Amino acid sequence: MSHHPHIIIIGNGIAGATAALGIRDRSKAQITIISDETDFPYARTALMYVFMGQLALPHTYLYPPDLWKEKNINLLKSRVMGLDREAKTLNLADGRMLHYDQLILATGSKPILPDCSGIDLPGVCSLYHFEDLNKIEGHLSSNVKNAVIIGGGLIGVELAEMLISRGIKVSFLIKESSYWANALPKEESEMISRHLAEKGITILPNEELLAILGEHQTTGVECKSGRILSSDFVGITIGVMPNVSMFSKTGLDINRGIVTNQFLRTNDSQIYAIGDCAELAVPEENRKSIEAVWYTAKKMGEVAAANICGDNRIYEQGVWYNSAKFFELEYQVYGYVPNTIEPPFQSHYHQHANGQKSIRIVYHSDGFVVGILAMGTRLRQHICEDWINQKKPLKEVLAYFATANFDPEFTDATYKNWHSKSPGSSSSRDPSLASFIFSFFRKRP
Amino acid sequence: MNYRSIALTDQTNPLSYTSLQLVCLTLLYLGLSIQFLSIFDLIFLPRQWTLGLSIFLIISGALGYTLSIENRKKTTAQPLYTIQGNIRQKKWSAWLLALFLTTFYVLLYLRPDLLGLGKNNTPNSGLIGLYDGLSYWIKGKPASEWFVYGTMYTLAITCLGIRVIFKFSHNRYQVYRTLSIIFFQLIFAFLLPEILQAFNKPYVDLKNFWPLNYYFFFDWNIDQLLASGQFGFFVLGWGTVGFLVLTPLLTYYFGKRWYCSWVCGCGGLAETAGDEFRHLSDKSKKAWKLEKYLIYSILVIVVLMTLLILTSRFTGYLISISQSLAHWYGLIIGAMFSGIIGVGFYPLFGGRVWCRFGCPMAAYLGLLQKMKSRFRITTNGGQCISCGNCSTYCEMGIDVKSYAQQGKDIVRASCVGCGICSAVCPRGVLKLENINR
Numbered sequence: 001m002s003h004h005p006h007i008i009i010i011g012n013g014i015a016g017a018t019a020a021l022g023i024r025d026r027s028k029a030q031i032t033i034i035s036d037e038t039d040f041p042y043a044r045t046a047l048m049y050v051f052m053g054q055l056a057l058p059h060t061y062l063y064p065p066d067l068w069k070e071k072n073i074n075l076l077k078s079r080v081m082g083l084d085r086e087a088k089t090l091n092l093a094d095g096r097m098l099h100y101d102q103l104i105l106a107t108g109s110k111p112i113l114p115d116c117s118g119i120d121l122p123g124v125c126s127l128y129h130f131e132d133l134n135k136i137e138g139h140l141s142s143n144v145k146n147a148v149i150i151g152g153g154l155i156g157v158e159l160a161e162m163l164i165s166r167g168i169k170v171s172f173l174i175k176e177s178s179y180w181a182n183a184l185p186k187e188e189s190e191m192i193s194r195h196l197a198e199k200g201i202t203i204l205p206n207e208e209l210l211a212i213l214g215e216h217q218t219t220g221v222e223c224k225s226g227r228i229l230s231s232d233f234v235g236i237t238i239g240v241m242p243n244v245s246m247f248s249k250t251g252l253d254i255n256r257g258i259v260t261n262q263f264l265r266t267n268d269s270q271i272y273a274i275g276d277c278a279e280l281a282v283p284e285e286n287r288k289s290i291e292a293v294w295y296t297a298k299k300m301g302e303v304a305a306a307n308i309c310g311d312n313r314i315y316e317q318g319v320w321y322n323s324a325k326f327f328e329l330e331y332q333v334y335g336y337v338p339n340t341i342e343p344p345f346q347s348h349y350h351q352h353a354n355g356q357k358s359i360r361i362v363y364h365s366d367g368f369v370v371g372i373l374a375m376g377t378r379l380r381q382h383i384c385e386d387w388i389n390q391k392k393p394l395k396e397v398l399a400y401f402a403t404a405n406f407d408p409e410f411t412d413a414t415y416k417n418w419h420s421k422s423p424g425s426s427s428s429r430d431p432s433l434a435s436f437i438f439s440f441f442r443k444r445p
Numbered sequence: 446m447n448y449r450s451i452a453l454t455d456q457t458n459p460l461s462y463t464s465l466q467l468v469c470l471t472l473l474y475l476g477l478s479i480q481f482l483s484i485f486d487l488i489f490l491p492r493q494w495t496l497g498l499s500i501f502l503i504i505s506g507a508l509g510y511t512l513s514i515e516n517r518k519k520t521t522a523q524p525l526y527t528i529q530g531n532i533r534q535k536k537w538s539a540w541l542l543a544l545f546l547t548t549f550y551v552l553l554y555l556r557p558d559l560l561g562l563g564k565n566n567t568p569n570s571g572l573i574g575l576y577d578g579l580s581y582w583i584k585g586k587p588a589s590e591w592f593v594y595g596t597m598y599t600l601a602i603t604c605l606g607i608r609v610i611f612k613f614s615h616n617r618y619q620v621y622r623t624l625s626i627i628f629f630q631l632i633f634a635f636l637l638p639e640i641l642q643a644f645n646k647p648y649v650d651l652k653n654f655w656p657l658n659y660y661f662f663f664d665w666n667i668d669q670l671l672a673s674g675q676f677g678f679f680v681l682g683w684g685t686v687g688f689l690v691l692t693p694l695l696t697y698y699f700g701k702r703w704y705c706s707w708v709c710g711c712g713g714l715a716e717t718a719g720d721e722f723r724h725l726s727d728k729s730k731k732a733w734k735l736e737k738y739l740i741y742s743i744l745v746i747v748v749l750m751t752l753l754i755l756t757s758r759f760t761g762y763l764i765s766i767s768q769s770l771a772h773w774y775g776l777i778i779g780a781m782f783s784g785i786i787g788v789g790f791y792p793l794f795g796g797r798v799w800c801r802f803g804c805p806m807a808a809y810l811g812l813l814q815k816m817k818s819r820f821r822i823t824t825n826g827g828q829c830i831s832c833g834n835c836s837t838y839c840e841m842g843i844d845v846k847s848y849a850q851q852g853k854d855i856v857r858a859s860c861v862g863c864g865i866c867s868a869v870c871p872r873g874v875l876k877l878e879n880i881n882r
Contacts, residue, residue, distance in 0.1 A: 046832035054524035059833040164522045294830050323828055325871045378873040381826030406876055410617035
């Protein structure tokens with residue numbers, strides 16, 4: 001009989017897997033990860049590559065399958081049906097009951113489904129779980145020609161790429177005036193829209209879904225504007241929400257997600273919540289209480305592991321960053337880059353003449369840099385983070401900008417055709433500053 | 446080609462061959478069949494016409510087919526690489542190809558007479574005879590089995606290299622690197638040595654340094670070079686400077702990639718003809734262990750063998766042991782490992798089996814790279830999403846992902862700096878760099 005405490009982690013995504021390994025580094029506790037999705041923790045972000053045949057599921061395993069045995073971490077393939085906090089037990093779908101000493105909730109997100117008629121029709125899919133690939137594949141076998149994707153975020157583009165790789169015509173139905181306009185400034189949003197159009201995607205802006213049409217199978221969608229589109233496949237990617245409904249009657253403090261303090265502890269001191277399902281009671285300035293991305297989930301896993309082993313480590317949101325790829329167009333963001341840049345913030349926007357690369361630097365009117373957004377060109381994370389953390393003046397950042405470049409060797413090194421653009425009223429048009437950025441590849445003076 | 450998703454249902458993709466692709470494929474197989482039939486002297490036209498026709502068919506068929514496939518991949522958002530299809534999944538067609546290639550190598554090394562090589566001044570026949578015309582045209586001598594092999598090798602690197610350049614037209618590193626491979630194969634490995642022979646100079650591949658060129662210090666080679674006057678002295682000097690000065694210097698500045706991925710013919714074939722087999726490399730720790738034992742053992746054997754041979758040359762002792770060592774090395778490592786296993790097993794183990802497990806030059810370069818080089822693959826902070834593309838397509842079997850997940854630089858003796866991990870990374874996490882220190 002072991003005297004080590006039993007730590008159970010619900011969810012085997014990057015948050016749960018990171019937490020488990022972090023705990024094992026510090027303690028001999030009995031560790032169990034429960035998930036019913038896959039045998040081993042895998043990279044959800046790689047689903048599209050599995051679908052497109054570039055990878056098989058085992059290639060996407062976060063760690064070699066042997067590692068879990070080596071680290072004595074028990075992977076349990078089951079589903080949690082109930083939680084009894086008094087008795088400290090979990091009820092599993094297979095009827096088993098497990099006792100925990102400490103519990104980490106890492107149940108992730110689930111896709112938001114619009115409340116409209118036809119949402120249950122065959123041919124309506126979202127993209128989040130591994131099972132979704134099977135579902136999509138099943139629908140595609142019925143000779144799908146046209147697809148409509150509702151909502152144009154990051155997952156929407158992944159789904160579009162998957163469908164186009166199978167020769168299916170794709171249209172995007174988006175609420176905003178251009179692609180992902182609720183997150184991106186106008187120029188970047190338009191750049192992606194152009195790129196998507198080049199890939200043969202039709203973007204239908206300012207349109208909202210009213211109903212999905214069809215009797216036994218999706219035949220089209222109806223928009224609130226009255227427009228009717230015929231399609232034999234409907235992708236729903238309007239966003240995700242915390243996957244927490246199974247805990248709604250447990251007395252845990254739940255708002256949209258499971259509310260945690262800065263130590264990622266819930267209102268039950270023995271229960272932590274991390275990743276997409278966690279909601280910070282008090283987020284940092286200019287930050288959201290739920291940041292459902294890969295990188296924050298990983299960071300939270302590390303912090304929760306430390307805290308469960310007796311540390312008192314505060315989860316610091318740090319400098320925000322995220323990255324994505326829209327077909328061939330890469331996207332990186334560091335720090336604070338809102339979609340509309342308003343005083344006291346201003347931004348410098350520079351775009352390559354080919355319209356496929358840009359850099360935006362957001363700064364405070366006091367002169368210091370708060371955020372950087374790069375399209376089609378790569379930047380070094382730690383340098384950008386240092387600039388933002390240390391509140392470096394814009395002039396200095398521009399002067400040393402070359403040091404942050406992370407593009408592959410031999411990438412267009414001239415940058416002669418980059419020019420500064422004035423995004424709305426919020427840009428100062430200082431030509432001397434514009435010339436700094438031309439020295440993209442100039443070494444440190 | 447089959448685009449079915451293996452992990453999932455048995456759904457057939459609407460993408461099938463276009464008529465252009467079918468025509469090109471037919472041309473390619475026709476060209477290859479002419480070569481194959483010539484082994485049995487089944488030739489229906491004068492030899493030089495037959496060879497010309499066959500090479501024309503192979504080049505146009507291969508280029509037309511592969512470029513058309515790559516072009517469609519671009520326009521229909523297909524991924525750069527795929528693990529799908531019979532031949533990439535070690536199914537029957539992969540075994541058939543491996544069997545065919547290994548048989549060819551066995552004949553080439555051990556029984557060239559079966560391919561038509563004339564013995565004791567009898568004229569060539571069969572496949573080798575087919576190449577006599579081209580050989581006379583270039584150097585005024587009949588073809589040897591190595592002339593035939595060299596021509597085929599150069600054709601493969603050139604045609605499939607053009608395919609790689611087209612496929613990676615968005616990535617200058619891949620474009621420049623592949624152009625370099627084609628240049629060194631065509632000029633240094635193929636044309637220059639043949640032309641030298643035309644001028645009665647010894648056959649020398651100036652980029653093939655010791656210890657990959659294990660016979661550089663063999664008696665017969667030194668004698669031959671010394672006998673050919675100034676040119677021979679130059680080659681001896683160049684070869685010595687090459688491995689003693691040039692190799693450490695260039696490896697210090699650029700890593701072993703300057704040789705393995707930009708110059709070398711073995712690596713060149715793997716990067717071009719072996720491009721579709723990258724995912725087959727073994728990523729296990731066991732394989733890594735085997736790699737270390739094998740490759741450094743072979744390096745030690747080459748060094749000992751070379752020392753023995755030089756000792757016997759200058760002292761007259763140990764002649765028989767050094768000669769038998771040289772014989773067995775040539776047979777087991779030079780022929781069987783680098784050729785039969787190295788290339789023959791492309792469809793089973795991936796393209797860099799020789800480079801990873803056998804090549805003494807790679808071992809030497811690897812030691813230099815690990816201990817004293819500016820080259821490394823840097824990773825961009827915490828941006829890795831663990832998708833696994835980098836590790837899957839590393840032909841040297843390096844678990845690149847495990848480094849990227851931790852934000853660690855990759856400094857590995859085996860890394861040949863082909864840059865594919867960086868090219869397939871969907872988040873731009875990996876960058877090949879020569880760090881200034």
